[in-house]
Amino acid sequence: MNALLLRTVTSRLFWPVVMLLALVAINVIAFPGFLTITVKDGHLFGSVIDILRNGAPTLIIAVGMTLVIATRGIDLSVGAVAAISGAVACSILLGSSDPGSFGTVAVAVAVALLIALVLGVWNGFLVSVIGIQPIIATLILMTAGRGVAMLITEGQILTVDSAPFKALGSGFWFGLPVAVVIGAVIFALAALLTRRTALGMLIESVGINPEASRQAGVRARGLLFTVYTFCALSAGIAGLILTANQTAADANNTGLFIELDAILAVVIGGTSLAGGRYSLAGTLIGALVIQTLVTTVYTVGIPPIITMVFKAAVVTAVCLLQSPATNAAFARLRQRIAARHARVKEAAAS
Amino acid sequence: MKKTFIGLAAAGAMLLTLAGCAGGGDTTAGSSEGPKPVDELVVGFAQVGAESGWRTANTTDIQAAFKDAGIELKFSDAQQKQENQIKAIRSYIQQGVDVIAFSPVVETGWDAVLNEAKAAGIPVVLTDRAVDSQDDSLYVSFLGSDFVEEGKKAGDWVVEEYKDSTDPVKIIQLEGTTGAAPAIDRAEGFADVIAADDKFEVVASQTGDFTRAGGKQVTEALLKSNPDVDLIYAHNDDMALGAIEAIEAAGLTPGVDIKIVSVDAVKDGMQALADGKINFIVECSPLLGKQLVQIVEQINNGETPEKRIITEETTFDQEQAVAALPDRQY
Numbered sequence: 001m002n003a004l005l006l007r008t009v010t011s012r013l014f015w016p017v018v019m020l021l022a023l024v025a026i027n028v029i030a031f032p033g034f035l036t037i038t039v040k041d042g043h044l045f046g047s048v049i050d051i052l053r054n055g056a057p058t059l060i061i062a063v064g065m066t067l068v069i070a071t072r073g074i075d076l077s078v079g080a081v082a083a084i085s086g087a088v089a090c091s092i093l094l095g096s097s098d099p100g101s102f103g104t105v106a107v108a109v110a111v112a113l114l115i116a117l118v119l120g121v122w123n124g125f126l127v128s129v130i131g132i133q134p135i136i137a138t139l140i141l142m143t144a145g146r147g148v149a150m151l152i153t154e155g156q157i158l159t160v161d162s163a164p165f166k167a168l169g170s171g172f173w174f175g176l177p178v179a180v181v182i183g184a185v186i187f188a189l190a191a192l193l194t195r196r197t198a199l200g201m202l203i204e205s206v207g208i209n210p211e212a213s214r215q216a217g218v219r220a221r222g223l224l225f226t227v228y229t230f231c232a233l234s235a236g237i238a239g240l241i242l243t244a245n246q247t248a249a250d251a252n253n254t255g256l257f258i259e260l261d262a263i264l265a266v267v268i269g270g271t272s273l274a275g276g277r278y279s280l281a282g283t284l285i286g287a288l289v290i291q292t293l294v295t296t297v298y299t300v301g302i303p304p305i306i307t308m309v310f311k312a313a314v315v316t317a318v319c320l321l322q323s324p325a326t327n328a329a330f331a332r333l334r335q336r337i338a339a340r341h342a343r344v345k346e347a348a349a350s
Numbered sequence: 351m352k353k354t355f356i357g358l359a360a361a362g363a364m365l366l367t368l369a370g371c372a373g374g375g376d377t378t379a380g381s382s383e384g385p386k387p388v389d390e391l392v393v394g395f396a397q398v399g400a401e402s403g404w405r406t407a408n409t410t411d412i413q414a415a416f417k418d419a420g421i422e423l424k425f426s427d428a429q430q431k432q433e434n435q436i437k438a439i440r441s442y443i444q445q446g447v448d449v450i451a452f453s454p455v456v457e458t459g460w461d462a463v464l465n466e467a468k469a470a471g472i473p474v475v476l477t478d479r480a481v482d483s484q485d486d487s488l489y490v491s492f493l494g495s496d497f498v499e500e501g502k503k504a505g506d507w508v509v510e511e512y513k514d515s516t517d518p519v520k521i522i523q524l525e526g527t528t529g530a531a532p533a534i535d536r537a538e539g540f541a542d543v544i545a546a547d548d549k550f551e552v553v554a555s556q557t558g559d560f561t562r563a564g565g566k567q568v569t570e571a572l573l574k575s576n577p578d579v580d581l582i583y584a585h586n587d588d589m590a591l592g593a594i595e596a597i598e599a600a601g602l603t604p605g606v607d608i609k610i611v612s613v614d615a616v617k618d619g620m621q622a623l624a625d626g627k628i629n630f631i632v633e634c635s636p637l638l639g640k641q642l643v644q645i646v647e648q649i650n651n652g653e654t655p656e657k658r659i660i661t662e663e664t665t666f667d668q669e670q671a672v673a674a675l676p677d678r679q680y
Contacts, residue, residue, distance in 0.1 A: 031575040040601050047574050054567055155400040157562075157588070159618050170599060246562035246592060248618075253561045297556070298571035304528045304557040 072275025080145025082239030116236025169245030207275030394442030407680030415639025501539020565592025587619025
């Protein structure tokens with residue numbers, strides 16, 4: 001029992017989960033109906049469902065980002081890739097004679113994802129072949145990408161009226177939001193592919209020591225290509241969900257600062273920016289913490305002027321609680337308590 | 351890509367400038383020498399950027415108005431950066447244009463460059479947004495919307511709509527970007543008007559950052575904690591459009607179960623108004639071109655334009671939207 005408790009407390013996921021539960025508790029106090037889930041028009045409806053649905057794009061990008069960060073890289077271009085993929089899909093839909101047909105939407109989605117894939121290959125090329133530092137390599141696409149999205153939309157907000165496309169963002173499958181289903185599939189896929197095969201270990205080895213991995217016969221170049229392409233692809237999917245959710249491509253605002261949310265989700269989840277060991281489950285918790293935080297601001301009624309300060313305080317608290325220094329302090333505390341117990345026992349025995 | 355494009359454009363503009371200088375280098379600061387023929391006038395316009403559909407409409411209208419009037423317009427896009435705008439204004443001063451017009455990205459930090467324009471004898475006109483300066487001799491005229499007035503117009507409609515009701519009216523406000531002048535002023539004007547009757551209660555007020563996604567997410571959350579809300583006041587159409595989605599997802603009918611008032615009157619907003627999903631829109635017109643041309647002509651004729659010129663704007667209810675929609679330019 002005690003060992004189980006110890007394992008729980010020392011787990012990297014302990015503090016993020018505590019934070020998530022604390023945020024949920026705050027919401028329940030401010031708004032007692034927070035956890036209520038009802039069925040409305042044949043689908044689930046409630047605050048928790050909103051959090052899952054609105055958090056799905058961040059989660060999808062964060063899954064890709066986790067793998068990139070595990071290779072000691074970073075991808076700043078995900079927001080721009082999301083904007084481009086949304087812009088491409090909307091302009092195809094608007095240009096077609098029948099935007100409401102399933103076939104047109106399938107073509108638009110396929111082309112948008114193909115372009116996201118190409119952008120990922122570009123990032124992978126810059127990082128693995130040319131050898132540019134990831135932060136610089138992806139910064140190029142981060143700044144230029146929004147310009148590309150603006151060129152595609154010609155600076156306008158493109159509103160589309162297409163039921164199948166809209167379903168990506170706000171539709172339901174078997175009572176669950178489509179966005180949540182897509183998020184779950186991508187999460188499961190990434191977890192299976194990297195944890196049920198050697199892929200995850202190879203990614204970690206490249207992150208810990210690229211040179212040693214190379215000498216051990218790991219093809220770092222191919223792996224880097226793969227993770228950056230996967231990350232851009234997930235950004236493309238997230239961009240489609242975001243765009244469908246607002247039924248419009250907004251080159252300026254779609255996915256704005258989502259790269260920071262995704263990186264934050266990864267960090268809250270306990271994956272180190274220095275590369276190596278990563279935790280997809282942690283990323284999931286991280287993404288949920290971020291989205292619950294956003295909802296908390298609305299339900300508690302925190303004035304917009306201090307919203308940023310409130311969010312910063314919560315994030316700082318999570319990071320401090322998780323830091324090695326805090327963990328070490330807790331470990332010392334436990335040792336001291338254990339030692340005292342031992343002394344008490346000794347005294348009682350003698 | 352974007353940067354390169356701008357770089358090329360800037361290089362092109364410089365070439366044009368050099369060509370222009372050779373022909374008319376001696377025509378600087380000529381406003382006091384009597385009216386010039388209209389086709390010899392040169393106006394420099396430093397735009398904020400192309401951040402929204404509203405802004406693009408603003409740019410297109412100004413370019414078209416000057417073309418119609420036969421006045422040469424030098425146009426620059428500052429990409430939402432003050433430093434770019436200051437550079438553009440300096441280059442207009444060096445080129446010796448007849449009038450400089452610009453929409454300041456931010457309110458402060460303009461005194462130095464405006465003093466340079468003043469020293470060169472080039473009159474400056476502000477469009478759409480104001481500058482915060484002690485010295486109001488730095489510009490000739492400020493042409494733009496009165497955001498407080500827009501908020502008041504929205505409030506007036508709400509008061510009129512609920513004049514027969516004695517029940518409390520619960521209102522959710524979707525604010526614009528925190529700290530932006532339109533967000534502050536539209537909230538202020540609205541609050542002033544509805545304060546007259548204490549049956550009006552703003553139960554929640556959160557920022558949706560002027561975007562659809564923001565408006566949708568905020569409304570979703572607020573509708574759950576305040577299910578009995580009567581009215582939503584959005585600081586722009588895009589947030590109202592997001593709110594419509596959230597209201598529909600909650601199984602309610604926008605415009606009927608929950609009434610919506612917003613500001614801007616962009617095309618998508620007008621469409622929603624005509625469809626009965628929004629109840630009332632206060633116009634914030636980007637079509638400043640004609641009025642700007644008039645100011646330039648007045649300056650050229652040696653007249654003094656009024657210091658504060660308010661854009662010609664109206665309001666739309668649902669029937670007016672149906673009538674106005676076919677001719678909507680933006």
